[in-house]
Amino acid sequence: MDVKTLCLGILTAGEASGYDIKKYFECTFRHFAVAGYGSIYPALAELTEKGLVTCREEPQTGRPARKIYRLTGDGRKAFEDSLVRTPPRHKVRSEFLVLMYFAHLLPPERLDAIFDERLADIHSNIEMLEDYRQQIESGEERVPTGVEFGVNFGLALNRAAKDEIHKHRDRVVDGARRGEDAHIPPARESHENTDNED
Amino acid sequence: MDVKTLCLGILTAGEASGYDIKKYFECTFRHFAVAGYGSIYPALAELTEKGLVTCREEPQTGRPARKIYRLTGDGRKAFEDSLVRTPPRHKVRSEFLVLMYFAHLLPPERLDAIFDERLADIHSNIEMLEDYRQQIESGEERVPTGVEFGVNFGLALNRAAKDEIHKHRDRVVDGARRGEDAHIPPARESHENTDNED
DNA sequence: TGAATCATGTAACTGGTTACATGATTCG
DNA sequence: CGAATCATGTAACCAGTTACATGATTCA
Numbered sequence: 001m002d003v004k005t006l007c008l009g010i011l012t013a014g015e016a017s018g019y020d021i022k023k024y025f026e027c028t029f030r031h032f033a034v035a036g037y038g039s040i041y042p043a044l045a046e047l048t049e050k051g052l053v054t055c056r057e058e059p060q061t062g063r064p065a066r067k068i069y070r071l072t073g074d075g076r077k078a079f080e081d082s083l084v085r086t087p088p089r090h091k092v093r094s095e096f097l098v099l100m101y102f103a104h105l106l107p108p109e110r111l112d113a114i115f116d117e118r119l120a121d122i123h124s125n126i127e128m129l130e131d132y133r134q135q136i137e138s139g140e141e142r143v144p145t146g147v148e149f150g151v152n153f154g155l156a157l158n159r160a161a162k163d164e165i166h167k168h169r170d171r172v173v174d175g176a177r178r179g180e181d182a183h184i185p186p187a188r189e190s191h192e193n194t195d196n197e198d
Numbered sequence: 199m200d201v202k203t204l205c206l207g208i209l210t211a212g213e214a215s216g217y218d219i220k221k222y223f224e225c226t227f228r229h230f231a232v233a234g235y236g237s238i239y240p241a242l243a244e245l246t247e248k249g250l251v252t253c254r255e256e257p258q259t260g261r262p263a264r265k266i267y268r269l270t271g272d273g274r275k276a277f278e279d280s281l282v283r284t285p286p287r288h289k290v291r292s293e294f295l296v297l298m299y300f301a302h303l304l305p306p307e308r309l310d311a312i313f314d315e316r317l318a319d320i321h322s323n324i325e326m327l328e329d330y331r332q333q334i335e336s337g338e339e340r341v342p343t344g345v346e347f348g349v350n351f352g353l354a355l356n357r358a359a360k361d362e363i364h365k366h367r368d369r370v371v372d373g374a375r376r377g378e379d380a381h382i383p384p385a386r387e388s389h390e391n392t393d394n395e396d
Numbered sequence: 397t398g399a400a401t402c403a404t405g406t407a408a409c410t411g412g413t414t415a416c417a418t419g420a421t422t423c424g
Numbered sequence: 425c426g427a428a429t430c431a432t433g434t435a436a437c438c439a440g441t442t443a444c445a446t447g448a449t450t451c452a
Binding site: 080099103107117121157 | 199204207210226227229230231232277278281282284285286287288289290291292293294295296297298299300301302303304305308312315316319342343344345347348350351352354355357358359361362363366369370372373374
């Protein structure tokens, strides 16, 4: 799902400027989508051109006029259509797991640092999501059930990741420390093939 | 981490052709990285040019010669260096969660289908990973601790996702069925702003 | 006999990233 | 007083995707 469509989605919640939209990508959306100004501003321009959003300028002193975007009827329809068409994929791109896959090629100290760094990130995610959940539970913030689901889902995955790291990190680091046999089998047949230097 | 580097990584396990490498991306690596022929073949060409891999051709009858790539000393070093430098990120890009976020804009039947589709994918992941784990546990396949960690990690995340969906899907679908109040709050301040048609 | 597998690649496209450019204001 | 925030954008770049091109072989 491209940035244009996500902008439409964000605008279903009400008016927003490009700057406002960026905040969505930094807070809520950050757990499952990314976008920077470099893609948001051009996206909004294109959406305006296509009549899916309208743009009203709010002049300000000392800084560029706020351009406030609002969904049109066409825009809402286009978004709902794309929701119906979008297959519910869920992709993980993880340098962390690549690093794990090749852990036997890493110095144990580095491996240790990797776990720490990953855990720090997970903790920050959990904290963020727990805060949000509390706001929902306290009734401070009204959200649709689906949003709540997303928060719980993110929380569950992050906690599972944390647990898994705590359970197994020592074993992995020890493996690297013992200078473990670095044999990774090929995808299908095994070309019996000892390590090489040209 | 780009396809070039991942190819180097795969080649630390021994020789392989572009076709072989693709299989890694379809089996093991699929859970945390992607690459198609359109990026693998150019990557291998570039790596050869840079002297990080060598290429030997194995002629065949009736089909293009197999080009078998092998890591050079430089190549191995380059890969190990990049391992040390790569920050252990773990990113989720999830249309599924976008769909959840906007569940209140979806027909309940569609929502139901979305959950089913997602669960099917999760189940296939779990099956794949369980098979692999059994091969490891039975001693049929010798892998480094890090690889085993990755399998367990993937399994844990997929199971958590499955559980979470089972626990909450009915509530989300019901929410959509009741035509839930579609109010999503903006990122920070609330522009009190009822729905609009241009 | 028709589908899937083996096996290579290229070219056009696309979507997003990074870096740059500008500059007042508010907060600590 | 300096950093962060507010607020817009553009242009060059790059990595990866998609579609195309080819064609024998093996398996169901």
